[in-house]
Amino acid sequence: MTVRTPMTLASIEADAGLKAALALDAPGVVAEVKDSGLKGRGGAGFPTGLKWELAAAAPSSDGKRYVICNADEGEPGTFKDRLILSEWPDLLFEGMTIAGYAIGAQEGIVYLRHEYAYMIEALEGRLERRRKAGLLGDGILGKKDVSFDIHIHLGSGAYVCGEETALIESLEGKRGEPRNRPPFPVVSGLFGKPTTVNNVETFAWIAAILGKGAKWFSAIGTERSKGPKLLSISGDVERPGVYEFPFGVTIAELLKATGGEKAKAVIVGGASGHCLPPSDFSRAIAFEDVATGGAVIVIGPNRDLLDVVENIMEFFVDESCGQCIPCRIGNVKILEGIKALKKGECSSEQLLDLTGLGDTMQVSSKCGLGQSSPNVFLSMVRNFGHEILDRAPASA
Amino acid sequence: MTTEVSTETVTVTVDDIEVTVPKGTSILEAARKAGIDIPTLCHHPDLPDAGVCRMCVVEVDGQRNLQASCAFPLTDKVEITTHSPRIHQARRDVLDLMLSEHYGSCRTCVRNGNCELQDLAAQYGCDYVRFGHKTKATSCIDNLGPSIVRDMDKCIQCLRCVRTCAELQGIGALGVLGRGSTTEVGTYLDIALSEVNCINCGQCINRCPTGALSAVDNTDLVWAAIKDPTKHVVIQTAPAPRAGIGEEFGLKPGTPMTWQMNTALRRVGFDKVFDTNFSADLTIIEEGTELLLRLYKNLVLGDTSQPVPQFTSCSPGWIKYIEHQYPEYLPNLSTCKSPQQMFGALIKTFYAKKNNIDPKDIVSVSLMPCTAKKFETTRPEMTDSGFADVDFALTSREIAKMIKEYGLDLPDMPKSDFDDPFGTASGSGVIFGATGGVMEAALRTVVELVLGIKVEDLFEHADIVPVRGFEGVRYVEIQIPDKVGPVPAILADLVPDWNWLKGATLKVAVAHGTANAEKVMEDIKAGGKFSECHFIEFMACPGGCLGGGGQPIPTSEAIRQARANAIYGEDAAYGEEGRARKSHENPPVMKLYEEFLTDGPCGHISHHLLHTEYTNRGTFIATKTKKES
Ligand SMILES: Cc1cc2nc3c(=O)[nH]c(=O)nc-3n(C[C@H](O)[C@H](O)[C@H](O)COP(=O)(O)O)c2cc1C
Ligand code: SF4
Ligand code: SF4
Ligand code: SF4
Ligand code: SF4
Secondary structure, three states, X not given: OOEOOOOHHHHOOOOHHHHHHHHOOHHHHHHHHHHHOOEOOOOOOOEHHHHHHHHHHOOOXXXXXXXEEEEOOOOOOOOHHHHHHHHOHHHHHHHHHHHHHHHOOOEEEEEEOHHHHHHHHHHHHHHHHHHHOOOOEOXXXXXXXXXXXXXXXEOOOOHHHHOHHHHHHHHOOOOOOOOOOOOOOOOOOHHHOOEEEEEHHHHHHHHHHHHHOHHHHHOOEOOOOEOEEEEEEEEOOOOOEEEEEEOOOEHHHHHHHHOOOOOOEEEEOHHHOEEEOHHHOOOEEXXXXXXXXXXXXXXXXXXXXXXXXXXXXXXXXXXOOXXXXXXXXXXXXXXXXXXXXXXXXXXXXXXXHHHHHHHHHHHHOOOHHHHHOOHHHHHHHHHOHHHHHOOOOOOO | OXXXXXXXXXXEEEOOEEEEEXXXXXXXXXXXXXXXXXXXXXXXXXXXXXXXXXXXXXXXXXXXXXXXXXXXXXXXXXXXXOOXXXXXXXXXXXXXXXXXXXXXXXXXXXXXXXXXXXXXXXXXXOOOOOOOOOOOOOOOOXXXXXXXXXXXXXXXXXXXXXXXXXXXXXXXXXXXXXXXXXXXXXXXXXXXXXXXXXXXXXXXXXXXXXXXXXXXOOHHHHHHHHHOOOOXXXXXXXXXXXXXXXXXXXXXXXXXXXXXXHHHHHHHOOOEEEEHHHHHHHHHHHHHHHHHHHHHHHHHHOXXXXXXXXXXXXXXXXXXXXXXXXXHHHHHEOOEOOHXXXXXXXXXXXXXXXXXXXXXXXXXXXXXXXXXXXXXXXXXXXXXXXXXXXXXXXXXXXXXXXXHHOOOOHHHOOOOOOOOOOOOOOHHHHHHHOOOHXXXXXXXXXXXXXXXXXHHHOOHHHOOHHHOXXXXXXXXXXXXXXXXXXOOHHHOOOOOOOHHHOOOEEEEEEXXXXXXXXXXXXXXXXXOHHHHOOEEEEEOOOOOHHHOOOXXXXXXXXXXXXXXXXXXXXHHHXXXXXXXXXXXXXXXXXXXXXXXXXXXXXXXXXXXXXXXXXXXXXXXXXXXXXXXX
């Protein structure tokens, strides 16, 4: 994991954000976050301020609310949260503490990717230092009525546990399976209490926003996608690693920066993203154009697209929680179809059935995993029809 | 089953039809209220929704994706559409995907003609298997136990069984194993169901939409016995099947078939048709006596070796449940065998002798609403007659199958009565089939034996209404007046008088479905109000035996209510026809004590034949009973 651009997060003054937040009242903090235009960095891009507002407003019989940091980072090709966790974990803890103050929660949990277990000791050490410094625990920064603490929960090693409701089930000690929504976690989350689940990067930007002001943040990016974004860029490029760009950067610019100009395709959004052809390289990374949680996978000219998508579908066949029919069986059928395509044994009628199935999975799966697992396959068939269809035997 | 429905309402439109429902109602329920049917597979009215099959998806205005209507609670005014091109495609795809994983032949399937997957495949025009189909079995059929068969090649993973076992029954014998494409429904450690804490209640079978779960089928063995001229094949029939079996012949739930069934069973080839209610009455005499004795020993003599509250013991699912989950309370169980087993023991002793038949030539069959009864017949404790007390317990579904196989249409059969020497039982025996029935029957008898007055003086028509109904747990107090009666002759050797009961408050409770049993047991453990009860009726199945795991499929609260109405109706009719309604007024039962059980209720003979003891089993994995190992 090499850092390839200067990182704004590296220059954020420690705990300035928390101090600024505590100088406001809770609704004032929510308003500041809303003003910044920050949208969730975990992929779905839900406005963070609005999420907090809902969590703060939702009734809780005993007053309990939770702040959860989603540090499950399981999307293949994504490693930008790992950078934050290892380089600037205090920003993340600071952001969570601000969230606790804003929504009225006293408990924060970091759901840490199983493979990141090696970081626990260092993270615990930071938490202890924060407690000693009066930045966590009771009476934060000398304010008697502000209490918040954080503990770390090691994830179960399943990709689907990064989905926020599966994550919550897993925290409750159950099988990590996504829930039906509504109700959403902001209303009924961990143990049925109002809960905000946010990505690692989201919390880190929170600390920066409160410290430097909403205006600073919203001046960066595009009309509907504010601020800088960390991107994990991998695949057939000369310089893979973590990059920071303002939202609005084009794919061509990314390829130039990484030395991947020869790409024949780029998958934006990781295994659950979209496979774009060169004609789309002028498009921008932004929620209103090509959205991503941060993973960009570049595909060089000599690679077989079917190999790539086969790999991806194998991942989903294993990582589906197995709960709902479209995803559990649908992924298997698409994978079978890809294998048949590779052997030249998938007729164009079958391919049509499979793309129809992919559409069904997108609209009828229970959670984001099944809703997005056919994305790469579908976008490949639609954007690279010739390359795929050449492999299908002419129908009888 | 909707969990949080408020008193506020919301008006929505479903396919342009306006409908007003309480907030929190699911789209599915709202649509059904509007008269629009939405196909479902994982939804079941008795269970919390899982939203996993995705058959019930609909368009909700403002939502990008389709939504599972069963799991979408309505809180705001929205427009819902139940038919659109992508809904049509999604439902068809989901069905095709399920069919692609399905291995089994409808022609030989126990659910042929009553299978929700088969019905939907037909309804949604699945005319070929677009995504291929399985050409060989990939899992091994689990038929190692006496009650339940699992064929996971027919499982569509709707998780109804998992939810039934965990939520309705509070057991959790079935769960989800594995992940991704290898996910399957199975048991703890993936071992046979009979090796874990499953109580054989069969509630999962009744809610399985396909043939993946079924009951062990003993009909071929019974046909073989019927065809064997050296065998005397008798059948006893429990009260609950009569209220349900008509459903197998297209009748409305709650159409009683008692007398028609007697004729059909004789035509099919049974030599005698007996009424299990006879032994239900006998159970009441024995269990009621045991209760009074226990109370006398505990409250007067200070002998706590047989503790109070006394628990009923006629539901074999409940028995296995307590053996697994609360073995420390086994001494609270009544030592009475269930009516099925009491009858079995009498047939191969009393009946055999009276009719000069060698008991080894008797094949004793029972018609039960229950799959756990199959297990019960195999318990090593149930051989006190010197033989298996009961050879085969058949479910309502199996008997319906035999009657159909014989070419008979049950509703067309002429009516006929039960065979002697056991005759027709009392109305108290009949109500054993409903939750609260054993309690009501016992109270009718105990009250009369103790007070020397008619129950009718306390409860109109002798209907002890407070113990009736479908409330999961019911608690009732009955005030005993200051005036008690003399000890009746039949109990004279056991207690000197009833003075110690004067003015006492008799506290009783009823629980049905083992999740409700768990609530009561936990309360008892915590020293709550149920620990102060004197007598508690427990039935493993929701609704009692009428909702048993061997009853016709489907089931729902409305169906169980209709069956209950049939059962209470029959009890009331007994009164109108001048038949006995109380167990101790059943003439053949009282005659049995004169002729055979000559040392009276809970005497030595009855103890040997009609009473038993139970075993501590492991919490998760079934350990063998003392006699088995
Ligand atoms: C299958 C699946 C996996 C996900 N994995 C992650 C993850 O590893 N990290 C993450 O932050 N969000 C992940 N998400 C998104 C979360 O559900 C959720 O939207 C996010 O944590 C919200 O945080 P944000 O608003 O700050 O983006 C995943 C979603 C799905 C459907
Ligand atoms: S879409 Fe896939 S991961 Fe999500 S609930 Fe369904 S089976 Fe599980
Ligand atoms: S379960 Fe249903 S679809 Fe499957 S074989 Fe049996 S009847 Fe046919
Ligand atoms: S028979 Fe009863 S206990 Fe056994 S698995 Fe089915 S529901 Fe659970
Ligand atoms: S066994 Fe039956 S009830 Fe259980 S998941 Fe499978 S199909 Fe559903």
